[in-house]
Amino acid sequence: MTETVDRQVSFIYEPIEADLERVVQNLRDLAAQSGQLRDDALLEHAVLSGGKKLRPAITLLASRFHPHQGDAVVVMATAVELLHIATLIHDDTVDRASLRRGRATVSSHWGQDVAVMLGDYVFAISATFVCDTENVRVIRRFSETIMELARGQLTERFSVHDWKQTIQDYNERIYNKTASLFCTAAGSGAVLSGAPEPQCESLRNYGYNLGMAFQIMDDVLDFQGTEHELGKPVGNDLLQGTLTLPALLFARRYPDDAVLRRLREGSRDAADLKSMVDQVRSSPAMDETLAVMRRYQDAARTSLNVLPAGRARESLAALTDYVIDRRT
C-alpha cells in the first residue's frame, strides 16, 4: 500500500513541483529570521517541520486552470501552509501533545506559554503573507477561515460528552475545523489566478468536499487499527469525550443501548467509554460513516467536471483517493 501511496503522491505533486519548492523556500527564508525572536531554533523548528504540504499543493493546483503571472499564488500557498502550522502549534498546546511528526512539539520543548505566543506570531505572519496578494476578497476570506478554525476548536471543546448534539452539529464543526481551510486553499488559488467565477465556485466546492471527506476519514481511522499502530489508544476521541460521526451514527441506530444510556445520563466511567468504543468499531455505524465519507469524496470529484481537462485536474482527482488511502 505504501508504494501505491508513494506513486499517488509523486503523480499529484508533479505538475507543481517547482512552485511548491518556492513555498518551501519562503518557509526557509522565514526560519532564517529566527534571530529576531532571540531564540535561533524556535521559528525554524516550527516552520520547517516537514509534513505533506497538502494544503499549499491544493492552492497551487487550483490556480492551474487559468493562465496568470506574478507571485500571488505562491505567496498565498505559503500563507495557507503557515496558517496550518499556526493551528497545529496551538492544537498541540491545547492537547498537551508531546510529539508531532516524530519530533517534540513546540509546547513540550519550549513550554505552553511560548507555544501560545509563537502560534500567535505564525498566525500573524500568515496574514501578512495574504496581504501581499493585495486582494481584499481573498484577505477577508482568510480572516474568516481563522475565525472558523478557532470556532471549530471551541465548539468541539464545549461539546465533549454531549450526546444531545446532532449530526448537523458535527458537520458544522468539521467544516469549521478542517474543511474551511481546504475550501479557502482551493478557492484562493482559483481567485488569484483570475479564473472566471464558476470555476472559482467549483474549486471551492472541491475543497469543501475534500476537506469533509478528509476529516471523516480521520475520525474513522481513530477507531481502526491497534494502539501500537495509532500511537494512541483506539477510539481516543471518544475516550476523551469527542463524539465523531461513527459514535453519533451508532447512537442514532441503537438509541436504547444500555451503555449509551449510561453515557447519556452523564457517566464518564472509563469502562463504559471503552465498551462504547468496542461497540462502535464493530457496528454497522463504521460502514455507514464510510458511505457518508464516500459521498463527499464523490462530490469533490464531480465538482471537477466543469473544469478544463488536463494535468492539474488529474492531480486534484487523484488527491480525492489519496486523502482516503493515506493511512489505511
Next chain:
Amino acid sequence: MTETVDRQVSFIYEPIEADLERVVQNLRDLAAQSGQLRDDALLEHAVLSGGKKLRPAITLLASRFHPHQGDAVVVMATAVELLHIATLIHDDTVDRASLRRGRATVSSHWGQDVAVMLGDYVFAISATFVCDTENVRVIRRFSETIMELARGQLTERFSVHDWKQTIQDYNERIYNKTASLFCTAAGSGAVLSGAPEPQCESLRNYGYNLGMAFQIMDDVLDFQGTEHELGKPVGNDLLQGTLTLPALLFARRYPDDAVLRRLREGSRDAADLKSMVDQVRSSPAMDETLAVMRRYQDAARTSLNVLPAGRARESLAALTDYVIDRRT
C-alpha cells in the same frame, strides 16, 4: 487626583462620545453571537469586560482632522479594541493571571485551553473587522501589528534575567508590545479619514511616542507604591526577571554594584532580586527613566503641531497627560 483624572477623561472623550458608543454597540452585537460557540457567557465575558477604550478613542480622534463619510473609522476602532482584548486574553493565559479589571480572567474561569482558542477567535474577528474597511494598506499594517505584538511577548520571554540586553533591545521590545498598536490606532484613523499623507505621518508619530511613554510609565509604576496598592509585589517585573528601563539604567549607572554582579553571573536568588528592586527604586535611575518618558510625551505633543487646531487636537494633547497621570 482621581477627580482631575475623571475631568481629563470626560474632556478627552467628549468629541467622540457618539462614535465610541457605536464601537461599544459593535462589541455588544458580537457578544450576542455567543451561542455560536455553544457557551453563552464566554464571548460576552471577554468582549464586554469594560476598560477605558483608550485605543479606539485614539483611532476616532485621529480621524477628526479630515472630513469623511461612512463607517470605516468606527469599524477600525472596533477592530483595534478587539485586537487589544485578544492580546489580553492570551497575556493572562501566559501569565496565569486570575483577575483583570476585578473580574476572573478567561483562563482562570474557563481554563487555559479555552483561553488559547478564544484568543485566536477574537484575533480573527478583529482581522475580519479590519477587512471591512477594504483598505489593503490598513489591513496589512494591522497584520504586521499582530506580528509585532507577538514578537514583543516572545522577546520579553527570551530576555528574562538577561543583563546583557541593551536599552535598544528594551526600546524595540516595548515598541512591539505596546507602541505598535498605539501607532496603528492613530495611523489607521488618519488614513481611513482620507487625511493627506503628512497628517497621517504626524498621527503615526503621535501614536508611537504616546505608546512608548505609556509603556515606560507602566514600567515606572511597577516600582512605585506598595504591594497593597499594586495588587502585586513591588518590582514584580524584576522579580520575575523582566528587565525594564529603570533596572537597565541602574545597571548602566552602577556597573560594579555587588548585587548586580551576582545577578549578572546568573543568580536567581530571591533575596538578591528583592534587594535589587529596593536599590533601583531608591536610585536616580527612576528620575532618569521619567526623563526618558517625558521626552516621548513631549514628542507626542509636538507631533500634533502640524495638525489643524481644534477640539480633536486638544483631546489628543490632553491624552498625553492622562496616560501619565492615570495611576500616579
